[in-house]
Amino acid sequence: MSERNRLQVYEVLVQETKDKFPVNVGSVRAPSPTLALQMAREVFARRENCVKVMVVNREAVHVLDDEEYLGYARKKVFRLPFLREREARPRERNGKQEDAG
Amino acid sequence: MGFNPAVERFLIEWALDEFVVGHLLGVQTFHYGPDLEENIAVGSISQDELGHARMMLRLLAEDEKELDRVVYTKPPEEMKVATLAQAWKETDWSYLVVKSMLYDVADQVRFDFFVRLPDEKLRTIEGMMGREENVHREHWQEWVDILSSDAEGRRRLQEALDELYPYLADFFATDVYEEVAKAYGMAATDKSSLLGRCLQQVKERFRPYQYTMPLADEQMVRLLEEPKGRAGRHLEVFKEIYADIHSVYDQHPEMVWG
Numbered sequence: 001m002s003e004r005n006r007l008q009v010y011e012v013l014v015q016e017t018k019d020k021f022p023v024n025v026g027s028v029r030a031p032s033p034t035l036a037l038q039m040a041r042e043v044f045a046r047r048e049n050c051v052k053v054m055v056v057n058r059e060a061v062h063v064l065d066d067e068e069y070l071g072y073a074r075k076k077v078f079r080l081p082f083l084r085e086r087e088a089r090p091r092e093r094n095g096k097q098e099d100a101g
Numbered sequence: 102m103g104f105n106p107a108v109e110r111f112l113i114e115w116a117l118d119e120f121v122v123g124h125l126l127g128v129q130t131f132h133y134g135p136d137l138e139e140n141i142a143v144g145s146i147s148q149d150e151l152g153h154a155r156m157m158l159r160l161l162a163e164d165e166k167e168l169d170r171v172v173y174t175k176p177p178e179e180m181k182v183a184t185l186a187q188a189w190k191e192t193d194w195s196y197l198v199v200k201s202m203l204y205d206v207a208d209q210v211r212f213d214f215f216v217r218l219p220d221e222k223l224r225t226i227e228g229m230m231g232r233e234e235n236v237h238r239e240h241w242q243e244w245v246d247i248l249s250s251d252a253e254g255r256r257r258l259q260e261a262l263d264e265l266y267p268y269l270a271d272f273f274a275t276d277v278y279e280e281v282a283k284a285y286g287m288a289a290t291d292k293s294s295l296l297g298r299c300l301q302q303v304k305e306r307f308r309p310y311q312y313t314m315p316l317a318d319e320q321m322v323r324l325l326e327e328p329k330g331r332a333g334r335h336l337e338v339f340k341e342i343y344a345d346i347h348s349v350y351d352q353h354p355e356m357v358w359g
Contacts, residue, residue, distance in 0.1 A: 007136060028138045034243050038236065039138035042145045 008057055010036035012044055015052040022054055033057070104222070107280035109161055113171060114277060114331075115211065116157040118186040120172055122204060123150030124346055125189050126197075142240065146201075149233045156226040165357050173350040177343050178333035181275070183207075185268040187330060187339045195248055195257035199265050202241040203303060207272045208234060210299045214278060219285055242306060249310040262307070263315045269299055270324035274331045293322050 007029045013022035025044050030036035036055040045053055064070070073079075104112070126147035158168045185204050190196045212234060216227050248254035273296040282290040300318055307314075316324075329335070335343075 029136050030138060031247050032243055034239060035139070035142075035247075038240055039142050042142045043138060046145060 007031050008036075008059070010040070010055040011058055011061060012036075012040040013054040013056070014040075014044055014050050015054075016048075016050050018051050022052060027058065028055070030055075104161065105281075105284040107277060107284045108218075108220075111277045111281045112157045112161060114181050114275065115215075116154040117172065117180055117182050118204075118208075119150045119157070120154040121182050121186045121342065121346075122201075123147045123152075123154060125187075125342065126150065126201075128345070129192070146237050146240065149237065153226075153230050153233070156230065160222065160226065166355070169350065169354075173347060173354070177335060177339060180335075180343075181333055182330050182335070182339070183268070184271040184330035184336060185265065186272075187336055187342055188265055188268060189336075189338050189342065193261075195254070196261040196265075198241055198244045198248060199258055199261035201237070202245055202306065203265055203269060204272075205234060205238045205241060206302050206306065207269055207299050209238065210273075210295055210302070214290060214295065217287070218281065219287070245306065245310070255310065255312075258310075259312055262312055266303075266315050267321070267324060268329075269303065270296060270321045270327075271329045271331050272296075273299065274325045274328035292325055296321060296325060 008031070009027050009029055010033070011027050012025055014025045015022040028036055028039045028043055030039050033055060037053060040053050040055050124147075126143055154172075155168070158171055162168055162171070183204075185200065185207065188196075188200050212227075212231065215223065216231070245258065248258055273292045275292065278290045278292055278295060282288065297318065300314075300321060304314060330339075
């Protein structure tokens, strides 16, 4: 199989309306970017209207997925832009106290 | 809606082509392409083509049963379906790619003729159809390009081209274009000039990969005088297609679906 007809994975982003950001809705496998766009349209946007469909070859995506590191954000209370002290207090959920945020 | 009989014939021939092409693309949607995504894309093209057939017939009749009668009550020899539209091989992807590419290029030539007709009633359907057909051509061109990237793919495409290319002549082997042009008082449009335009576009699309066209243009023009599907003389496989298309309708001909 030549490089040209190698199936590759493309991440699909769909922008529902002009005032929203495109959202990653899933992925398709396709042998070319043009077909990836067509397939993305058929798989993710054939029954719902939208204003833009984008595909990105997954190999071109730089990823950060360190969950522990990415999970620190809510713990840094001092960075939260709350105006009132009450909002910065730890949240209660199901009777249990959570970290701030 | 009060169209000239020639225009009516033109729309019915066109609608039946689209109906058969759409039907065949939908028959085995689940295992055409190399992947689920491609199958969904082919399924969608199939629905587009069936939708185009419906849009055209809607111009002629509002009543659902009237639409059904155009498609389902004709004996095979009265269905002037282009041979290219009915060409079909089970599970042969390269054959389907070439058939679809050739059909969509010929269809574009017919569409270009259609949009020049000076009739407001016809304008309602061209926007959506034109846009969808552009996507279909892009789709099949992309597959021609992909399959042409290795020797095995080129061999299979050439084989399919050898069989299917001559059918382009039958596609235009109808006097309906001249009759429609006459009905609207337009300059004469003869079938050989439409065929010539089509062959030129087909060659442009296949030329970059060095495929050989099995017949010269003059031979193709001569074939215009030997219509097959356009004269109701169908391929052997059409019997199967015809039976399949009729299998549900014939059980309850008076049923209004949907």
